Amino acid sequence: MKRMLFAAALAANLVSPALAQELTGTLQKINDSGTIVLGHREDSPPFSFVDKSKQPAGYSVDLCLRIVEAVKERLGRSDITVKYVMLGADERLDKVADGTVDIECGNTTHTISRQEKVDFTNMTFITGASLLLPAGSTIQSVGDLAGKRVSVVEGTTTETTLRERLKQSLVEAKVVTVKDHGEAMKLLSKGEVDAHAGDQIVLIGLARAAKDPTKFMLAPELFTYEPYALVVRRNDADFRVVADGALAQLYRSGQIAQVYDKWFGDWGGRPSRLLLAMYALNGLPQ
Template sequence: MQSKSLLCHFFLGLLLLSSPLCRAHNLHSKKTLEKITETNTISLGYQDDAFPFSYVENKQPAGYSIEICNKVVEAIKTKLKLKDLKVRWIKSSTASQFVLIKNHATDIMCIPAFYSEARHQKAEFSIPYFFSSTRFITRKNNHTDTIEDLAGHSILVKSGTIYVEQLHNINRTNDLNLNIELDNNNRAAFEEVQSGELPALVSSSAILKGMLALSPEPDSLEISDETLSPPIPAGLLLPLDDNEFKSFLDETLLSLITSKDFTALYQRWFLSPIPPKAINLNIPMSADLKALTTTTAKYVY
């Protein structure tokens, strides 16, 4: 009887090991490049509301961050000697991006992940491919020039972004009594400001410019001259504790950023008309990003 019981336990163990849950756990315990090789698939996160970085065009992810991720995919195919690497696109948001990376649902988040020390505790960041200050957008008839002019009012900010932390610090330091309202979608938040429901929305200068360019009434709104932060680096979001993948991504991005192709890539998204609406954001390359294009030294946060 005892040998029969041990035999049953043995077969039960084999059954558990072959279950989907166990296989998923085994994949998650592997390093990223090893997992990609084994599954012949890479999972990439995207947003649909972060023009011109990550949005949807013709039912496909598009944007500056998406194009950079596509180039990373080509580099991974070459490194791993894969003829046909399948790409699984997973819709994300700033609120869910860290959960998706932590749970290995995505291998890379192809959205502008702006750096902070607190965020770096949750996920790894690649070297930057963009720098942007924080500003706010408001209706012109509000006559709002500075953050102090918004004291005592409600301000919109997208949940899960670095701007939530920034606003709380500004609010506390300057005793502004701001009521910080959270929204899950940039477009919905922008519409609340455009309609006059709320006075201001805080975000990256570049994303605010993108939202303004897409607006049917751009002349009724303005982006603040006042910056709420110095230029902040934005990188691709990666899993923690995978130094091999981090090093490979950084080397790939540095090779791209220091190449002649990068200038053309940047001009295509920020200094040229973006199809199909021919929107030209006219955002010159920042001094910080220019410095990266001429160096071979590794960027350190």
């Protein structure tokens, strides 16, 4: 019996150091702490939000949980726990970069300029920015905002593009920056702004979550291209390989359809051709 115990202990000592030597960056951090930290948003449905039971939920959160399972498999540890940290739009990149969270599970647009601070997984969604309006509004596009008040979440790509489009169109509108979509919905409901700019798919979620969705409508124009991805730290290829591998398997197997239907199916909407193409192109072979 003692010989068997000694052999088992010896095997563990032979395997564990080898694994430890292979681990770097975020994988090593997770292995050492026994915890993976997921950043989420408070009110960006259906991608990342706090549900009625006060738990993080959404399309992007579900994708992150698939990545968690892949991390457990990579580390050979089923005991890894998940810790959630709620993030604002203005701090999400910094909190990934400084190690507060290991991956941001929100609706963040992958841009070249943001790559100077953080890295991104392969794409997870494609949408574009639009305007949420009070029902009956005559506003059809950014060009109709002359003399109007439009809210936008501060620090987003939508804010940057909105200001550029207004300038290019020689339209003078008052841009009201807000900390989150929840604040914007309060302003819009009270008539304190005439429109709220944001990614169309998020605006739909906000309208559907409102007490009376019939009080809102969408402008028909999309004025940005927004490719979403999950945010990870720079120079951490090993962790990104695990994350991208989990996403690729999800896309390649067709299981992404179940995740999509869970969060978007009740809207009666089907994935756009562009989104289906994105899934196909990112469903890389193992």
